[in-house]
Amino acid sequence: EADEDVMTPVSCPVRWLNATVPRRVVLAGLVVFAAASLLCSVAPSATVLITGRAVQGVGAALLTPGCLALIAGMYQQEGERARAVGLWAGVSGVGFAAGPALGGVLVAATGWRSIFLLNLPVIAAACWLIVRHVPAPAGKPERFDLPGQALAAGGLAALVAGLVETASRGLTLPVVAAMVGGAVMLAGFWAVERSRERHGRSVMLAPSLVAGAPMRAGLLVAAVFNFGLYGMLIVFSIVLQQQRHYTAFQAGLAFLPLTVIAATTSGLLAGRLTARHGPRLALTAGMGLAAAGCLVLVFFGPHTGYLLAAAGFVVFGAGTGLSVPALTSLVLASAPPEQASRASGVLNAARQLGGVLGVALLGLIIAAHPSRLPLALGLAGMTFALAGAVAARWSKPTVSAAPSDDSPPGLETNRDRPRPETITDGRYPASAAHRVMTRAAVLPTIRGTERKPIQREGTYR
Structure with a gap:
């Protein structure tokens, strides 16, 4: 999955999300993902398959921020948006x-090509639902920031590729050169964006957007969160398959307690808790539970029963389920309503980059020596504890709280903003399908609770 990991965080044109409209971006992402899935299903060689997976990463890079931008536009009130x-x-x-189980069944019954063909009817249904239930907005595209996009994509591609290759090649000269070159291009990207914004020109990412402490805290927590989450998943996948000799299908099923609890907590509790008390409580509690789950899993060894791992997965899943909605709400609430598209794109890039770092570093620790499981999980737990501390310090305590005298610079609440005039992943074989399913299925599902939109000409909220 390294090819998709490289492309997903680098190919999201943040400015395009704001310059076009989220509805078109999501539809474009679905079409790209469908075309890439079809290419993968008929791939005659590994080269073609890798190319198809990279193009899937481009489509996936459009889907997550695009869908979050749709939600942010349809639900301007923080409480509604959090739910x-x-x-x-x-x-x-x-x-x-569902991904691991369904993917395993399809691979065993019909071969690996079927997991890509499964995406096509799901994408068709998703496109129909969006066209049917999401209104077509009016608006004029803004100018595209080509220098910024090129520097950001090139820098992130080089950095992520170097990190991914570290696990197999080590810190060789080409790997180090790629990471250093990526860092240099990202520094150039930031300098170019600052200059363009200062002169009033179109920018891919406005530096002023991430100037506030809550936004920076949210992005840092997002990266650290995915570092621990993806790192823990890859670590346990390796341990279960190398130490316990699980098949890929069995290893996927082993994670069911985690994913079921995370889904239940996110859908039934996290949104309501965030809407009622703001992101701070849910984030700090979630990160604490995730760290506690890692602590439980540290004691999992070659002769330990699976029940211990299941208990750790339950605690860990509850923590991640609480954290994701609160984290997303924190970042979106820290941006002005008209920049929600950019904020969602930056959030997605930060999470994906953190995930690649976690896979590269924790995977490197455990790949050659599965006995280092306590070290890898201890490091993951420490990252969650750090994220919880950052969230407790810098995130807003309540949805409508006004900033106090000792609030960090840049802290802004809904009271300070003009009132808007409208209120309107996968490490497993079937992960591609679940990404597509979930990006669009939620939009018509939650539409029944929204208020009737009021739109102005040239405005999409």
Whole structure:
């Protein structure tokens, strides 16, 4: 999955999300994902398959921020948006839970090509639901920031590729050169964006968007969260298959307690808790539970029963289920309503980059020596504890709280903003299908609770 891992965080044109409209972006992502899935299903060689997987990453990069931008536009009130994001995350968890089992059954019965063909009817249904239930907005596209997009994509591609290759090649000269080159291009990207914004030109990512402490905290927590989540998943996948000799299908089923609890917590509790008390409580509690889950899993060894792992997965899943909606709400609430598209794109990039770091580092620790499981899980637990501390310090305590005198610079609440005039993943064989299913299925599902939209000409909320 390294090819899709490389493309997903680098290919999301954040400015395009804001310059076009989220509805078109999501539809474009679905079409790209469908075409890439068809290419993978008929791939005659590994090269073609890898190419198809990379193109899938491009489509996936459009789907997550695009869907979050749709939710942010349809639900401007923080409480409503938090509940919608919680339901979205819960449906995603259902897809994540179904992916390993369904993928294993398809591979065993009809071969690996079927897992890509499965995406096609799901994508067709998703496109129909979006066209049917999401209104077509009016608006004029803005100018595209080509220098910023090129530097961001090139820098992230080089950095992520170097991190992914570290596990197999080590810190060789080409790997180090790729990571250093990526870092240099990202520094150039930031300098270019600052200059363009200062001169009033179109920018892919406005530096002022991430100037506030809550936004920076949210992005840091997002990256650290996915570092621990993806790292823990890859670590346990390796241990279960190398130490316990599980098949890929059995290893996928072993994670069911985690995914089921995470989906249930996100859909039924996290959104409501965030809407009622703001993101701070849900985030700190979620990160604490995730760290506690890692602590339980540290004691899992070659001769330990599966029940211990299941208990750890339950605690860990409850923590991640609480965290995702609160984290998303924190980042979206820290951006002005008109920049929700950009905020969702940056959030997705931060999470994906953190996930690649976790897979590369924790996978490297455990790949050659599965006995290092306590070290890898201890590091994952520490990252969750750090994320919880950051969330407790910088996230807003309540949805409508006004900033106090000692609030960090840049803290902003809904009271300070003009009132809007409208209120309107996968490490397993079938992960591609669940991504597509969950991106669109939640939109018509939650539509029944929204208020009737009021639109102005040239405005989409």
